[in-house]
Amino acid sequence: MDLSLSPSIIPTPIIPCNKSHTFNFKLFPNFPNSNSKSRNFLGKPLISRQNRPIRIRIRIRAQTPNVNNDNDDFVLEDVPHLTNFLPDLPSYPNPLQNSKAYAIVRQTFVHPEDVVAQKVVVQKDSPRGVHFRRAGPRERVYFKSEEVRACIVTCGGLCPGINTVIREIVCGLNVMYGVDDILGIEGGYRGFYSKNTMSLTPKVVNDIHKRGGTFLRTSRGGHDTHKIVDNIQDRGINQVYIIGGDGTQKGAALISKEVEKRGLQVAVAGIPKTIDNDIAVIDKSFGFDTAVEEAQRAINAAHVEVESVENGVGIVKLMGRYSGFIAMHATLASRDVDCCLIPENPFYLEGPGGLFEFVEERLKENGHIVIVLAEGAGQEYVAQDLHQVDERDASGNRLLLDVGLWLSHKIKDHFTNFKKMAINMKYIDPTYMIRAIPSNASDNIYCTLLAHSAVHGAMAGYTGFTVGPVNSRHAYIPIARVTETQNIVKLTNRMWARLLASTNQPSFLNSDEGIPEKVDQEPIEVMNILNRFCGCPPYMVNLIEL
Numbered sequence: 001m002d003l004s005l006s007p008s009i010i011p012t013p014i015i016p017c018n019k020s021h022t023f024n025f026k027l028f029p030n031f032p033n034s035n036s037k038s039r040n041f042l043g044k045p046l047i048s049r050q051n052r053p054i055r056i057r058i059r060i061r062a063q064t065p066n067v068n069n070d071n072d073d074f075v076l077e078d079v080p081h082l083t084n085f086l087p088d089l090p091s092y093p094n095p096l097q098n099s100k101a102y103a104i105v106r107q108t109f110v111h112p113e114d115v116v117a118q119k120v121v122v123q124k125d126s127p128r129g130v131h132f133r134r135a136g137p138r139e140r141v142y143f144k145s146e147e148v149r150a151c152i153v154t155c156g157g158l159c160p161g162i163n164t165v166i167r168e169i170v171c172g173l174n175v176m177y178g179v180d181d182i183l184g185i186e187g188g189y190r191g192f193y194s195k196n197t198m199s200l201t202p203k204v205v206n207d208i209h210k211r212g213g214t215f216l217r218t219s220r221g222g223h224d225t226h227k228i229v230d231n232i233q234d235r236g237i238n239q240v241y242i243i244g245g246d247g248t249q250k251g252a253a254l255i256s257k258e259v260e261k262r263g264l265q266v267a268v269a270g271i272p273k274t275i276d277n278d279i280a281v282i283d284k285s286f287g288f289d290t291a292v293e294e295a296q297r298a299i300n301a302a303h304v305e306v307e308s309v310e311n312g313v314g315i316v317k318l319m320g321r322y323s324g325f326i327a328m329h330a331t332l333a334s335r336d337v338d339c340c341l342i343p344e345n346p347f348y349l350e351g352p353g354g355l356f357e358f359v360e361e362r363l364k365e366n367g368h369i370v371i372v373l374a375e376g377a378g379q380e381y382v383a384q385d386l387h388q389v390d391e392r393d394a395s396g397n398r399l400l401l402d403v404g405l406w407l408s409h410k411i412k413d414h415f416t417n418f419k420k421m422a423i424n425m426k427y428i429d430p431t432y433m434i435r436a437i438p439s440n441a442s443d444n445i446y447c448t449l450l451a452h453s454a455v456h457g458a459m460a461g462y463t464g465f466t467v468g469p470v471n472s473r474h475a476y477i478p479i480a481r482v483t484e485t486q487n488i489v490k491l492t493n494r495m496w497a498r499l500l501a502s503t504n505q506p507s508f509l510n511s512d513e514g515i516p517e518k519v520d521q522e523p524i525e526v527m528n529i530l531n532r533f534c535g536c537p538p539y540m541v542n543l544i545e546l
C-alpha cells in the first residue's frame with residue numbers, strides 16, 4: 001500500500017474495510033531537535049530517544065466476512081445467523097405476538113430490512129456507508145421457549161449496571177419469551193469448567209440491580225475455548241450471554257466460532273461492558289455516566305479541600321487505562337478542574353508550557369488548583385522514574401503504576417525544594433469507588449435495553465454479535481468490529497477543544513511543531529494502533545513503511 005509521508009505528521013492511510021492488509025512499519029519518535037525547549041516528564045530534553053526506531057508489524061483483518069454490498073455504496077456489516085451453518089433449522093412464531101404488554105404497540109417486530117447507519121452526519125453526495133442490523137424482536141424465532149437453556153457469564157473488571165443487565169436478561173427471557181431455564185456461570189470464563197452453575201429466576205435476581213458489582217462474580221484470565229464449548233455442550237446450553245469488555249468480547253468471538261465449527265445450535269450474544277468507555281462503534285458503554293457522576297464527588301471534595309487552605313493542590317486520579325474519557329467528561333461536568341491529564345495527551349512537568357509552570361500560575365491567581373488525572377497517563381515516565389518492570393494481570397493487561405502518587409510527589413518536591421514555596425497537597429484516589437456502585441437511573445434504562453436487545457437477537461437465531469447503540473439506535477454488531485480497535489479520546493475532535501477552552505490548561509503540544517494537521521476520523525485504524533503502540537498521539541511519530 002502506498003503511504004504518503006510528511007515530515008512530522010503521520011499519514012492517514014485509507015484502508016478498505018473489507019480487505020486484509022499487513023504493514024511493516026519503522027517508527028521514529030518525532031522528538032524535536034536539541035534546540036527544542038520541550039522536556040519529558042523528568043525534565044530532560046526530548047532528544048535522548050531520537051534515532052531509536054521501533055519496528056512493528058500491523059495486521060489489519062477484514063472487518064467482517066458478512067459484508068453485503070449489492071447496492072453500490074450501501075454496506076451492511078451483518079452478523080452471523082444460526083441458519084448460516086444449520087440451514088434446516090425450523091423457525092416458530094415469536095411468542096411476543098401474544099404479549100399483553102406489546103398488544104397495542106404499532107410495530108411489535110423490527111422490519112427485517114431495518115438497519116442503523118454508522119454515520120449520520122453526511123453531505124448530499126456522501127456514500128451511504130456502513131450499516132448494522134437494527135436490534136429488536138423478529139417475527140420468527142429459532143428456539144422453542146421450553147427448549148431454551150440459557151446461561152449468563154460476566155468477565156473482566158467491574159462496572160455499574162452489570163447486575164441490571166443480568167436481571168433484565170433473566171426477566172426478559174422469562175417474561176417476554178416464557179423461558180425458565182437460565183443458568184448463572186460463576187466467576188467469569190473459568191467458571192464454565194471449574195464451578196457449579198446457579199439457577200437464575202426472576203425471583204432470584206429481583207433486587208440485584210440495586211447493588212454494585214456482579215451477582216455472578218467475575219475474573220480475568222482463564223479463557224479456554226475448547227473447555228468452555230465442551231461445557232456448553234455437556235450442559236445442553238443453547239443460548240450464551242456474555243457480559244464483558246474488549247477481552248471478553250474476543251473470547252466470545254472464539255466461542256461463537258467453535259460453536260459453528262461443531263455445528264451446534266447455540267446462539268452467542270455479547271453485551272459490551274467497560275468503565276473506560278473505550279469500546280469501538282457503540283455510542284457509550286453502560287455504567288460510564290454513573291462513574292462520571294460519582295467522580296464529581298471526589299472532584300468536589302478535592303476542590304473544597306484546596307480552596308480552604310493556602311496554596312492547595314488537589315489531585316484526583318480516575319480510571320482510564322488507555323483512554324481518558326472518564327477524566328475528560330468528569331472535568332467537563334465539574335468546572336472546578338484546572339487541568340485534566342489523559343493518556344492520549346502526553347504532558348511534561350518542567351520548562352515553558354509545562355505543568356509546574358501552570359500550577360504556579362494558578363496558585364498565584366486563585367490560591368489553589370485541582371488536577372484530574374486518568375490512571376493511564378504518563379505510565380512510561382513513572383516506570384522509568386521508579387525503575388519498574390512491565391507487569392501484567394491474568395488476562396495480559398498491563399498493570400498500572402500509581403501516577404497520582406508519583407505526580408503528587410513531583411509537584412511537592414518541585415515547590416518545596418526548588419521554588420521554596422509551601423504547598424498543601426491533597427491526593428484523592430477514588431478509582432475503585434466510581435465503578436463499585438449501582439448504576440444510576442439512566443444507566444439502568446440503558447442496561448435494560450441492552451439486555452432485551454441481546455435476548456431478542458439470540459431468540460431470533462443471530463449469533464456472534466454484540467449489542468449496542470449506534471447513533472442512539474440499538475444494533476447487532478459483528479463482534480470483530482468492536483474488538484479490532486479501542487476508542488480513545490481524539491485530541492483533534494471538538495470535545496477535547498471544549499475541555500481546553502473550559503480549563504484553559506496548557507495543551508502540552510510542542511510549540512515548534514504547532515497544531516497537528518487536522519486528520520480525518522474515518523481511516524483511523526492504523527493511527528489507533530500506532531497510538532496505542534507508541535503510547536503517544538499519532539502525530540508525534542514519523543512513519544516509514546519498510
Ligand SMILES: Nc1ncnc2c1ncn2[C@@H]1O[C@H](COP(=O)(O)OP(=O)(O)OP(=O)(O)O)[C@@H](O)[C@H]1O
Binds near residue numbers: 155221250
Ligand atoms: N484475546 C483473547 N482471546 C480470548 N479470551 C480473552 C482474550 N482477551 C481476554 N480474554 C478473556 O476475557 C476475559 C476478560 O478479559 P479482560 O480481563 O481483558 O477484561 P475485559 O473484558 O477487557 O474487561 P475490562 O474492560 O474490565 O478490562 C478473561 O477471562 C480473559 O481470559
Ligand SMILES: O=P(O)(O)OC[C@H]1O[C@](O)(CO)[C@@H](O)[C@@H]1O
Binds near residue numbers: 375400
Ligand atoms: O479490576 P482490576 O483488575 O484492578 O483492573 C482495573 C482496570 O480495569 C478497568 O476498570 C477496566 O475495566 C480499568 O479502568 C482499570 O485500569
Ligand SMILES: [Mg+2]
Binds near residue numbers: 156245246247
Ligand atoms: Mg479490556
